[in-house]
Amino acid sequence: MLRLYYLCILLATVVLSVDLISCSKKIQNLPVEKAILTGAPFVPPLIERKSPAKVVVELEVREVVKRLADGVDYTFWTFGGNVPGKFIRVREGDFVEFHLANHSSSKLPHNIDLHAVTGPGGGATSSFTAPGHKSQFSFLAMNPGLYVYHCATAPVGMHVANGMYGLILVQPKEGFEKVDREYYVMQSDFYTEGAYGEKGLQPFSMNKAIAEDATYVVFNGAVGALTGENALPAKVGEKIRLFVGNGGPNLISSFHVIGEIFDAVYTEGGMGKNQHNVQTTLIPAGGSSIVEFKLDVPGTFIIVDHSIFRAFSKGALGMLKVEGPENKLIYSGKEVDEIYIESAASSAGTKTSQIITTKTYENKGEQLFSQNCAMCHQDKGQGVAGVFPPLAGSDYLRKITASNDRSQLLKIVLKGLSGKIIVNGKEYNNVMTPVAGLTDEDLVELLNYVTNSWGNRASKFTADEIKKAKARL
Amino acid sequence: MKLKKQKLVYSFLIIFFLSGSQEYALSQSKKIRIQGGNFIPLFQSGEEKKPQRVDTFFMGAYPVTNDQFYTFVQKNPMWQKNSVSVLSAESEYLKHWREGKPLKEHGNKPVTYVSWFAAHAYCEWEGGRLPNVLEWEYVARANEKKKNASTDEDFIKQLLGWYSKPFDFEKMSEVGASLQNIWGVYDMHGLVWEWNYDFNSVFVTSDSRQDKDVLNSLFCGAGAMGASDKKNYAAFMRYALRSSLKAHYTLSNLGFRCVYSDNVAR
Numbered sequence: 001m002l003r004l005y006y007l008c009i010l011l012a013t014v015v016l017s018v019d020l021i022s023c024s025k026k027i028q029n030l031p032v033e034k035a036i037l038t039g040a041p042f043v044p045p046l047i048e049r050k051s052p053a054k055v056v057v058e059l060e061v062r063e064v065v066k067r068l069a070d071g072v073d074y075t076f077w078t079f080g081g082n083v084p085g086k087f088i089r090v091r092e093g094d095f096v097e098f099h100l101a102n103h104s105s106s107k108l109p110h111n112i113d114l115h116a117v118t119g120p121g122g123g124a125t126s127s128f129t130a131p132g133h134k135s136q137f138s139f140l141a142m143n144p145g146l147y148v149y150h151c152a153t154a155p156v157g158m159h160v161a162n163g164m165y166g167l168i169l170v171q172p173k174e175g176f177e178k179v180d181r182e183y184y185v186m187q188s189d190f191y192t193e194g195a196y197g198e199k200g201l202q203p204f205s206m207n208k209a210i211a212e213d214a215t216y217v218v219f220n221g222a223v224g225a226l227t228g229e230n231a232l233p234a235k236v237g238e239k240i241r242l243f244v245g246n247g248g249p250n251l252i253s254s255f256h257v258i259g260e261i262f263d264a265v266y267t268e269g270g271m272g273k274n275q276h277n278v279q280t281t282l283i284p285a286g287g288s289s290i291v292e293f294k295l296d297v298p299g300t301f302i303i304v305d306h307s308i309f310r311a312f313s314k315g316a317l318g319m320l321k322v323e324g325p326e327n328k329l330i331y332s333g334k335e336v337d338e339i340y341i342e343s344a345a346s347s348a349g350t351k352t353s354q355i356i357t358t359k360t361y362e363n364k365g366e367q368l369f370s371q372n373c374a375m376c377h378q379d380k381g382q383g384v385a386g387v388f389p390p391l392a393g394s395d396y397l398r399k400i401t402a403s404n405d406r407s408q409l410l411k412i413v414l415k416g417l418s419g420k421i422i423v424n425g426k427e428y429n430n431v432m433t434p435v436a437g438l439t440d441e442d443l444v445e446l447l448n449y450v451t452n453s454w455g456n457r458a459s460k461f462t463a464d465e466i467k468k469a470k471a472r473l
Numbered sequence: 474m475k476l477k478k479q480k481l482v483y484s485f486l487i488i489f490f491l492s493g494s495q496e497y498a499l500s501q502s503k504k505i506r507i508q509g510g511n512f513i514p515l516f517q518s519g520e521e522k523k524p525q526r527v528d529t530f531f532m533g534a535y536p537v538t539n540d541q542f543y544t545f546v547q548k549n550p551m552w553q554k555n556s557v558s559v560l561s562a563e564s565e566y567l568k569h570w571r572e573g574k575p576l577k578e579h580g581n582k583p584v585t586y587v588s589w590f591a592a593h594a595y596c597e598w599e600g601g602r603l604p605n606v607l608e609w610e611y612v613a614r615a616n617e618k619k620k621n622a623s624t625d626e627d628f629i630k631q632l633l634g635w636y637s638k639p640f641d642f643e644k645m646s647e648v649g650a651s652l653q654n655i656w657g658v659y660d661m662h663g664l665v666w667e668w669n670y671d672f673n674s675v676f677v678t679s680d681s682r683q684d685k686d687v688l689n690s691l692f693c694g695a696g697a698m699g700a701s702d703k704k705n706y707a708a709f710m711r712y713a714l715r716s717s718l719k720a721h722y723t724l725s726n727l728g729f730r731c732v733y734s735d736n737v738a739r
Contacts, residue, residue, distance in 0.1 A: 063639035075637045104725045105639045108710060109717030130717040131640070131724050132565065153717075155709040162637065193630070203634050206706055207626075 027095050030054040035096075037086035040220045041232055043182040043243060044089040047171050052093035059086060060101045061110045061129070061151075061164075068190060068216060069223035069315065071199040076163040076221070077110070077151070083221030084186035084247060085149065085166025092144040092173040097136065098123065104132035109153055114139075115286070116147035116168045124152040144172035146269035146288040148245050157249050161191055161209050163221060165247030167288060172271050179292065180238035185226065187255070187283070187305060187316060188247035189214035196314060212250040217310040219303065219318045226303060226318030234295055236324025241292045245269075248285030254306040255289060256280040257320065259299070266290035280306050297331045298324045338431075339376075365449025368442055372435050373450070381454045387430060389423040392454030396423040401451050401458035407469035409447060413438075414473065440466045501541065501581075501648070503534040504733055505657045507612055512621070514610050515708040527611045532604065533730035535648040535659050536583035536667060537595060539575035545595050546573075552591055561590035565723045569642070581647040583665050583728040589720035592668045596731035603670035604732040606715070610708070613661045615654035623705060632707035635663045640726040668729040672715040 035057045036044040062081050068074040079085025090096055102110050109130045113122035117139045126137035151164035167184065191209040192202035196216065208215060219226050226232060234240055246253045256279065264273035265281050269288030275281075283289045303318035304311035311317050326333070361367040370379065376388040383390030391397055400409045416434040420427060438446065443466050451458035511524035546552045554567045568586045569579060587595075589603075596602050604612075616622035616631075623629075631652075651663035661667075718727075 063637075065639070075639065105641065107636055107638065107640050107726065109714055128717055130714070130719075130722055131726065133722070154713045155706045158633075158706055158710075203630065204637055206629065206633060 027054060030095060032056065034058070035088055035090065037080065037088060038184070039080065039082050039086060040084050040184040040186060041226065043087050043169075043184045046176060046178055046182075047089060047091045049091060052091065052095065052173075054095045054097060055090050056097045056099070057088055057090075058099045058101070059088075059112070060103060061106060062103045063106050063108070065201065067222055068192070068202065068218075069197060072192075072194075072197065072223075073201040074162075074190065074192065075201070075204075077106075077108075077159060078163055079112070079149070079151075079166050083163035083165075084184075084188070084245065085164070087166065087184045087243070088149075088168040089171065090141045090168070091171045092141055094141045094170075095138060096141055097138045098127065099134060099136050100127045100129055101134045102129040102131050106131040108159075110151050110159065110164065111135075111153050112149055113152040114147060114149040114168055116141060116143070116145070116149070116170050118142055121152065122149075128153065141170045144170045144271040146170075146243055146245070146266070146290055148247065148286050148288055150247065150286065157209060158204065158206070160247060160249040161189075161204060163188070163247075165245070165286075167243055167245045169243060179241045181234055182241045182243065183232050184243050184245075185219050185303065185318065186221075186245040186247055187217065187219055187251075187253045188221070189249065189251045190216040190218065192216070209249065214251060214310070214314060217251060217305060217314040217316040219316060223315035223317075228319070231300070231319035231321040232303075234320060234322045236295050236298050236322055236327075239292065239294050240320070241290060243288070243290055244283060245288045246283040246285055250285060251305075251307075251310070252285055253283040253316075254280050255283050255291070256304050256306040257291075257293070258302040258304060260293050260295075260301050260320075262291040262293050264292045295322045295324075297327050298322045363445065363449065364442070365445040365447075366453075368438070368446040369449050372438075372446070376432070381450070381456075383423075386426065386428070389421065389426075389428045391450055392456065394423055394456075396421060397451070397456065401456075406461070406465070407472060409451075410443065410466065410469045411473055413443065413447070414470075440470070501535055501538060504531040505534050507532050507608070507656060507658075510611070512611055512614070514607060515705055515712060525607055527607055530604075530608060531733040531735065532608070532612060532656075532658055533601075533732070534657060536665060536728045536730045537592075538581050538648055539570075539584045540580040542584040542587070542595060543575055545598055549594065549598060552594060557591070559721075561721055562588040563721055563723045565725075566591070568723070568725075582645050583648055583660070585642075585645075585665055585725055585728045586723045587668075587728065588723050589668050589672065589718070592729035593670070596729070599731055599733075601731035601733040603668055603729060605670045606672065608732060609661075609667065609669050610711075612654070612656055612658055613711075615656055615658075615661075617653065617655060620655055623708070629705070629707055632662055636707060636710045642725050645726075665726045665728040666711075666714055666724070668727065669715060672718055672720075 030053050032054045033056070035055050037057070037059070038044050059079050060081070061077070061079060063075060063077050064081060065073050065075050066082075076083050098112070100110075100112050109128060111124045111128040113124040115122060117123045119139060123137055123139065127135045129135045147168050147170065149166050149168050151159040153159050165186070165188065167186065191205045191213070192198070192215045193205045194200070194202045205215070216223065224230065244255055262278040262281065263276060265275040265278045266272060267274050267281065267289065268284065269290060273292070278291070281289050281291060299322055301320040301322060303320060305316035361370065377383050377391050378388070381390060381392035389396065397409070400406060412432070413435050416432050418431040420429045440463050444461050444463050447461045450456070451461075507530050509527050509529040511526055513524050550556060553573055554570060555573070557566055565586055566588060569576070593603055614621050614623040616625060616628045619625065646664060648664070649659045651660050653659045654661060
């Protein structure tokens with residue numbers, strides 16, 4: 001019985017070791033290469049290999065004080081010295097030998113959980129590293145996709161909140177279409193004791209982090225990391241691929257590029273263009289997305305989290321600057337730029353006009369003028385030189401009131417006037433919209449006010465005259 | 474008895490030759506009486522979160538300095554940098570010393586780049602021992618005003634502030650420069666990390682291979698599972714640091730202090 005037991009053990013050992021040997025032989029025969037790591041917004045070059053390799057990744061954790069916004073510093077904990085961490089690119093089937101170093105100036109131990117790893121903790125337990133030490137572990141990159149990696153040392157929320165995340169791309173073995181430009185963009189939220197923009201070295205706020213009340217929401221680790229001279233450059237006609245990650249720790253991103261439509265989206269960073277013509281794609285905290293689009297027209301395209309207060313009040317704003325020839329067929333640029341004049345009818349019942357009526361007027365005519373005409377002709381009929389002709393002392397107006405047919409004036413009011421006219425020797429070429437919603441009585445009051453104010457003199461209009469003139473229009 | 478006498482003679486010699494100021498040397502080895510009590514630590518090995526009993530003990534008022542450790546090394550040559558066993562200390566052991574002794578400007582700074590074995594040996598030589606996690610945490614939760622400030626917002630902020638800052642070896646203060654708590658103990662926070670006798674006991678109770686699950690509980694979401702106070706981030710960080718250590722590790726920012734069962738001068 002005992003002998004059988006020993007035999008069993010012996011057999012098991014032999015089988016196991018043969019298995020191990022063949023496994024390690026397979027790995028030994030792989031070509032070895034050192035991974036090219038890049039800092040955001042750059043991405044390592046496309047892997048054109050057709051077979052697997054053993055890829056050595058060396059990543060160093062550093063705790064550093066850097067700029068979070070203008071005049072605002074923060075102590076970032078980083079994978080590679082910057083937030084987000086270095087971009088890692090491997091190919092499906094690669095055997096990855098991972099070296100994690102923790103700089104001796106670090107106050108804390110750190111580790112790495114790569115979502116691309118199949119195994120407990122995603123590498124976290126195997127890479128737990130004290131300050132001034134190094135750890136090594138290996139994994140097989142089995143599933144193609146774009147994955148987040150992050151530190152998972154307790155308190156994990158704080159390690160992530162301080163900047164410990166990045167992206168690892170496992171390229172599919174079938175190959176990956178070459179595009180003109182690839183960029184690395186990673187969103188994340190920061191929680192500081194001071195309010196947004198409060199100067200100085202800002203400490204981490206545990207309470208705000210727990211309440212998920214972000215002080216900053218940024219792309220690539222700082223306000224302005226992708227704007228102005230840091231904007232992502234591109235050219236008309238190019239095809240762009242953005243590898244977008246969301247480090248969190250708390251917020252979900254509504255990722256959007258203003259003025260572009262994503263031709264294709266690899267939703268949640270899974271491999272395969274599963275969606276086309278997408279305006280905004282949702283990126284979970286600890287998740288990613290790949291978006292592709294062709295650039296058809298030049299200009300600055302704003303990258304935002306479309307939870308829009310984050311973009312304009314917390315920093316989630318980036319820019320893609322596209323240079324090249326215009327294409328008016330796709331986008332014209334501004335064709336008309338003019339003042340919009342609301343018609344009286346649509347605003348008559350609004351609160352705004354009610355507020356205006358609380359003003360005291362000499363008479364009904366003044367009130368009607370104020371409500372319908374003064375926005376262009378101004379409160380004393382003086383107009384705006386070159387834009388809105390004056391009514392006060394206007395030779396154009398006098399000519400009409402002095403003529404036999406004063407109905408011309410009524411026509412202007414009720415039908416509007418557009419095109420070139422000369423008033424007091426000055427040319428005006430604009431559009432006056434019709435004034436609607438006035439009763440005959442109103443028109444009498446209004447016209448009498450205009451023709452007998454600011455030095456204007458004319459005989460009074462009557463309801464009868466208005467009625468007759470209206471009939472002839 | 475003979476040993477005790479010898480040590481007494483040594484201490485006089487130390488005081489006489491090294492410090493120049495008798496008072497200072499005495500204060501450096503000053504011990505503080507810590508009245509025992511009950512408290513619930515952040516992590517404990519058992520399932521239950523029950524208060525743990527801490528017996529009265531005496532604690533070094535300051536972390537052990539380079540000068541103090543130099544005296545020890547002179548008397549115990551096996552702890553010299555060039556003779557220490559690779560099993561009991563890493564190659565970085567006493568990295569900051571030159572020609573077997575500390576730089577003058579490091580004299581009153583806490584000794585770092587020391588392994589658990591070395592720290593343990595020092596305390597034994599002094600007639601004490603390394604504080605266990607329970608004792609250390611019991612004293613560490615005090616601030617200037619309260620013996621238990623572990624839920625004090627400002628205290629937590631202060632600690633997080635220190636834990637968040639990268640360490641700058643050159644700018645390290647001398648002992649006694651940072652927080653003195655209500656017990657009269659200095660530098661529990663804000664200077665260097667400190668070795669504990671049972672630094673890995675919370676996670677590895679008897680067999681490190683079988684206790685993997687306990688260790689894993691410090692990572693990611695699981696980190697909060699066994700904790701008694703989920704908001705005590707500062708304590709999480711101390712436990713995390715401890716569990717990343719191995720007894721032969723020597724870190725630039727890891728020192729130690731000793732505790733004693735009585736206040737007898739040695």
